[in-house]
Amino acid sequence: MNNAWVLNRRPIGYPKESDFKWIESPLPELDEGEILIEAHYLSLDPYMRGRMNDSKSYAPSIKLGGVITGEVVGKVIKSKSKLFNEGDYATAHIGWQKYGKIDAISARKIDSELAPISTSLGILGMPGLTAYFGFLDVCSPKPGETVVVSASSGAVGAIVGQIAKLMGCKVIGIAGSDIKTDYCLDELGFDFVINYKSDNILSKISEYAPYGVDIYFDNVGGEISDNVISNLSVGARIAVCGQISLYNLEENENGPRIGSSLLINQASMTGFLVFQFKSRYHEGLTKLSQWLIEGKIKYKEDIVSGIENAPSTFIGMMKGKNFGKLLIKIV
Ligand SMILES: NC(=O)c1ccc[n+]([C@@H]2O[C@H](COP(=O)([O-])OP(=O)(O)OC[C@H]3O[C@@H](n4cnc5c(N)ncnc54)[C@H](OP(=O)(O)O)[C@@H]3O)[C@@H](O)[C@H]2O)c1
Incomplete structure (x- = not known):
């Protein structure tokens, strides 16, 4: 079974835990070209607050009852795509949930030898x-x-x-x-x-x-x-x-x-x-990885365990409680 956080109500002012709802659903079936990801870390980011409003922005709002938007890094546990094998690591925008299927083209393969996979949501993401x-x-x-x-x-x-x-x-x-x-x-x-x-x-x-x-x-x-x-x-x-x-x-x-x-x-x-710099992400990631390996830049992660804590942790970020890149450890 899968678990996800969905939008229960559009927040007014600071979000409240009751604006989120925890649901359970069966694991999705894959279509051709898709992969199923088991999320290991979920990134919590300030932009998510804007997606909870029903107002014009650069990206569509989350629908009421829809899974909260978010990027994860995790393991590919099923693949119907030539681009990924089972066991590969990838980042993908599957939202606040334990498992998610996605078109393989929109996932990014991660080299888990280069740095801890969590960095693909922070310094190397x-x-x-x-x-x-x-x-x-x-x-x-x-x-x-x-x-x-x-x-x-x-x-x-x-x-x-x-x-x-x-x-x-x-x-x-x-x-x-x-x-x-x-x-x-x-x-x-x-x-x-x-x-x-x-x-x-x-x-x-x-x-x-x-x-x-x-x-x-x-x-x-x-x-x-x-x-x-x-x-x-x-x-x-x-x-x-x-x-x-x-x-x-x-x-x-x-x-x-x-x-x-x-x-x-x-x-x-x-x-x-x-x-707007998407076509140059490779350049940015290459340079950031080089600086990281050479010890020229440092990173700090603030990791909270358990996807059940995602709403309270997200609300905390909006009040400055995080100290470093905020991540939820799921597996
Ligand atoms: N343009 C883009 O493409 C893009 C991409 C990513 C992020 N962003 C933006 O970049 C900013 C930083 O994002 P991040 O991921 O690095 O988050 P972050 O800095 O790791 O976490 C948010 C921090 O914002 C500060 N904050 C919260 N409420 C505040 C307030 N009312 N006044 C002043 N500071 C407040 C808090 O730090 P203190 O304890 O120091 O207040 C909090 O820890 C956000 O505004 C985000 O939306 C933009």
Whole structure:
């Protein structure tokens, strides 16, 4: 038998456990070209919150009663495709469930010898690629530039900050606890880190970036970003990667009021989605794997056991409880 988490109700504000429902169903039969995956790790990511709303976005909403969207890594236990043998490891978007069938073309084969398979959902997966392309392509960094990254201890932010250091930039992180800020400073080698819950962001940014911020990699939006954007240098670039501080608002806020700063500094602000770099994923994964093997970048995983804990763990992420790439261990 299979088990899955489905959408019971569309959340209003922060999701509640009652917005999710645990169901049981028989294992699916395979059609030609499909594979059946036994999920070993499920990735929990902020974008899932948007899919629970019934509003226009870059991807369709989850239907009521539908399995919650998500990517897993696991073992192929049945194959009706020449692309996969039973026993191969793969990542696939089967959602929050123990087993799922999928067209083999849309699964990615994983080399389980290269690194622990869990990394294919983090540093060597979507978050790593987001950091790689979002920072290098969207921000075009130059050595000596000052970079600010928000949610800087998280799956994407921690990699952005480390790539920025590899590119010879000065890095200022922003995170929500002293344990997270210490980690960015001591383990990841950032130059400065601001605790946005206890520090005055505006004065810390002007202290740490006296000539202004050349690059802002924005993972959070809202007030944190307003404060960073009012300290830009001339020709600054802003990559809008995520806006997690806004995902659980019950009503949209006005603002932010950043137009003047963009104008005065002739700065550019670019929203991006990792999928737009799909044709270059191989390049990104090759480079990230190389840096990982050479010990030039580190990763941190926050692994919670048991798929039954997926809703509470996901809700925790929306309140900053995760510390590193958040994964559910299923097998
Ligand atoms: N554009 C793309 O293609 C793309 C791809 C992947 C991810 N993203 C976006 O990138 C961002 C980071 O994703 P991730 O996977 O790396 O997640 P993550 O940083 O590992 O986890 C989310 C973190 O966001 C912070 N946070 C939560 N609520 C917040 C709030 N109200 N204000 C400020 N910070 C808050 C928390 O850290 P603190 O304790 O430090 O607050 C939390 O740990 C998200 O916005 C996500 O949507 C975009």
